[in-house]
Amino acid sequence: MAVDVEKIGTVIMPWTTLGAAESILSSWNVFSMVIAAVFVLSALLTLLSRFGVAEAETKEERGRLAMLGWSDSTIRAIFRFQWRIQLLTAAIISGGILAATAGFDPISFAGFGTAILITSGLKAVTGKLHQRPSKRDHSFRPGRSLLTANLRFYKNHILAASLQLILTTSCTAFIFTVNHATTERIKKTRLGEYIHFHINEQQMLLFSGIILLTAFTLAESFYRLWQERKKQIQFLKIVGWQNREIRMLLLKESVAWAGISTGFGAMISVFLAGSVLGFNSAAVLLQIGWAGAIFLGALFIFSIVLFGTLKYGLKGEQTWM
Amino acid sequence: MDVIVRHLSKTFRSGFEEKLILKDVTFEVKSGEWVNIIGRSGSGKTTLLKCLAGLLRTEEGASIFIGGSPIHQTPEEKLREFRRKHIGFIYQDFQLFQAFTAKQNVMLPEWPYTNRKKLEKRAEELLERLQLTDRMDAVPAQLSGGEQQRIAIARALLNDPEVLLCDEPTGNLDRKTRDEILGILHNCREEAKTILFVTHDYEVLKYGQRIFQIDDGVITEIDKPAIPG
Numbered sequence: 318m319a320v321d322v323e324k325i326g327t328v329i330m331p332w333t334t335l336g337a338a339e340s341i342l343s344s345w346n347v348f349s350m351v352i353a354a355v356f357v358l359s360a361l362l363t364l365l366s367r368f369g370v371a372e373a374e375t376k377e378e379r380g381r382l383a384m385l386g387w388s389d390s391t392i393r394a395i396f397r398f399q400w401r402i403q404l405l406t407a408a409i410i411s412g413g414i415l416a417a418t419a420g421f422d423p424i425s426f427a428g429f430g431t432a433i434l435i436t437s438g439l440k441a442v443t444g445k446l447h448q449r450p451s452k453r454d455h456s457f458r459p460g461r462s463l464l465t466a467n468l469r470f471y472k473n474h475i476l477a478a479s480l481q482l483i484l485t486t487s488c489t490a491f492i493f494t495v496n497h498a499t500t501e502r503i504k505k506t507r508l509g510e511y512i513h514f515h516i517n518e519q520q521m522l523l524f525s526g527i528i529l530l531t532a533f534t535l536a537e538s539f540y541r542l543w544q545e546r547k548k549q550i551q552f553l554k555i556v557g558w559q560n561r562e563i564r565m566l567l568l569k570e571s572v573a574w575a576g577i578s579t580g581f582g583a584m585i586s587v588f589l590a591g592s593v594l595g596f597n598s599a600a601v602l603l604q605i606g607w608a609g610a611i612f613l614g615a616l617f618i619f620s621i622v623l624f625g626t627l628k629y630g631l632k633g634e635q636t637w638m
Numbered sequence: 639m640d641v642i643v644r645h646l647s648k649t650f651r652s653g654f655e656e657k658l659i660l661k662d663v664t665f666e667v668k669s670g671e672w673v674n675i676i677g678r679s680g681s682g683k684t685t686l687l688k689c690l691a692g693l694l695r696t697e698e699g700a701s702i703f704i705g706g707s708p709i710h711q712t713p714e715e716k717l718r719e720f721r722r723k724h725i726g727f728i729y730q731d732f733q734l735f736q737a738f739t740a741k742q743n744v745m746l747p748e749w750p751y752t753n754r755k756k757l758e759k760r761a762e763e764l765l766e767r768l769q770l771t772d773r774m775d776a777v778p779a780q781l782s783g784g785e786q787q788r789i790a791i792a793r794a795l796l797n798d799p800e801v802l803l804c805d806e807p808t809g810n811l812d813r814k815t816r817d818e819i820l821g822i823l824h825n826c827r828e829e830a831k832t833i834l835f836v837t838h839d840y841e842v843l844k845y846g847q848r849i850f851q852i853d854d855g856v857i858t859e860i861d862k863p864a865i866p867g
Contacts (some may be wrong), residue, residue, distance in 0.1 A: 459737060459738055459739050459742065459777055463738065463742065463746075463749060466737045466738050466739075466742065467737050469737070470736065470737030471737070548733075549735060552733050553746075554718065555691070555693060555721065555727060556721065556722060556727065556746065556747040556793075557718045557719060557720075557721045557722020557723070557747060558718065558722075558747075558750065559715060559718055559719075562750040565750075566750075
């Protein structure tokens with residue numbers, strides 16, 4: 318290991334202080350790997366959600382082509398071809414960026430190839446799942462209130478976003494707490510502070526990536542949900558509901574989705590952090606505070622998407638609905 | 639409630655193109671009358687119903703009065719309240735919420751505004767009247783087209799509205815179910831409800847008292863054609 322020790326120069330042997338530094342670094346490395354794993358999981362859930370939305374968006378088009386007499390295999394071939402073009406374009410652009418930033422490093426390109434394979438696999442799985450005939454309509458049992466009925470009926474639309482919110486809340490709250498505890502411990506020495514400064518930057522990058530991916534999935538899921546229910550929202554206006562009642566119905570749903578997901582995530586995080594650091598009220602409060610911040614963030618994203626849908630998405634007075 | 643329409647015109651703009659859908663439409667419908675509105679696709683029938691309900695803003699010079707209320711001058715919030723209390727809507731594609739049971743669909747217009755128990759009782763009465771007592775807890779996907787349309791009618795009748803706006807409500811139904819639905823609406827007319835019924839189906843015409851034909855946005859009253867049976 319080569320570490321640039323202050324006012325000494327680069328020292329390679331892991332003796333004394335450097336031995337301690339190695340121990341600090343290895344614990345940070347485990348930490349970085351956990352964050353990287355969460356990032357990868359988060360990215361997979363984002364892709365799952367995106368592909369789900371894409372399948373739903375093309376469903377009508379597939380139906381129309383089938384009505385025109387196209388066979389299922391021809392329709393699938395057309396959409397497969399479109400997907401390959403998209404994947405190829407994305408691969409060329411991101412491969413170019415990778416080569417420009419990391420050079421032709423075989424490990425980076427092996428990872429890049431794996432990512433493309435996983436993405437293709439995920440797309441194929443999503444396609445298969447969406448092509449299965451839905452049995453939900455006949456076995457569906459609605460809830461007693463409008464809220465529970467809607468939560469049950471639209472659960473598949475929001476499943477990927479909910480899972481991602483649980484993952485993000487549990488992992489980031491856990492990481493945030495452990496990071497905070499480790500940083501407090503390490504920053505007591507100048508060496509620890511130095512290492513923290515260098516490594517924390519990479520972790521923060523991944524950390525921000527997780528939050529951004531979750532925000533993207535949430536925005537897309539809510540957008541899709543409101544688009545699907547645009548006609549219903551307009552119908553409620555026709556039969557005389559005022560905007561505040563419509564907003565309240567949708568707000569309750571969003572609070573329920575975000576509350577259940579972040580609450581569940583917070584519980585997992587408290588359990589995980591308790592197992593690692595021991596249960597203490599300060600750490601629990603920190604995690605609940607962090608989960609609360611994510612909950613508010615989710616509601617903020619929901620409000621923006623809902624505002625956009627109500628303001629701009631319901632135009633088009635030339636149709637009944 | 640009387641429906642009075644004077645000098646109603648409506649133009650749709652799309653890019654640089656303008657299309658006049660309704661041209662100086664003027665008519666009166668007396669309280670308790672059933673008026674059928676016929677015309678080719680795109681002739682302006684649905685646009686007329688939307689203007690009557692205040693879902694489309696009318697052009698200057700037009701006036702629409704329903705039961706004396708000036709629809710053309712009423713602000714959006716008040717219009718919604720007016721629709722909720724005085725107008726029932728029935729559509730060709732039923733417009734039922736798939737997530738809710740038949741009873742919840744019927745209760746929907748008044749859900750935020752009326753006591754739940756009272757609302758449930760009213761919905762149950764209506765479903766019973768339309769012979770759907772055993773289908774109250776079914777979701778729309780478990781119901782036939784005729785049952786779904788009866789639920790849509792029950793929902794439209796929830797507030798005992800004085801005016802029913804029907805946009806081809808029998809368009810998706812077979813002959814037997816259509817007659818059933820028309821029979822239910824006929825009973826509504828006997829309760830002095832004013833019915834404006836948009837249709838393509840000439841069989842429906844035997845149910846109304848008057849017929850309006852819309853052709854290229856111009857409305858004319860025509861005589862009832864002779865319909866066998």
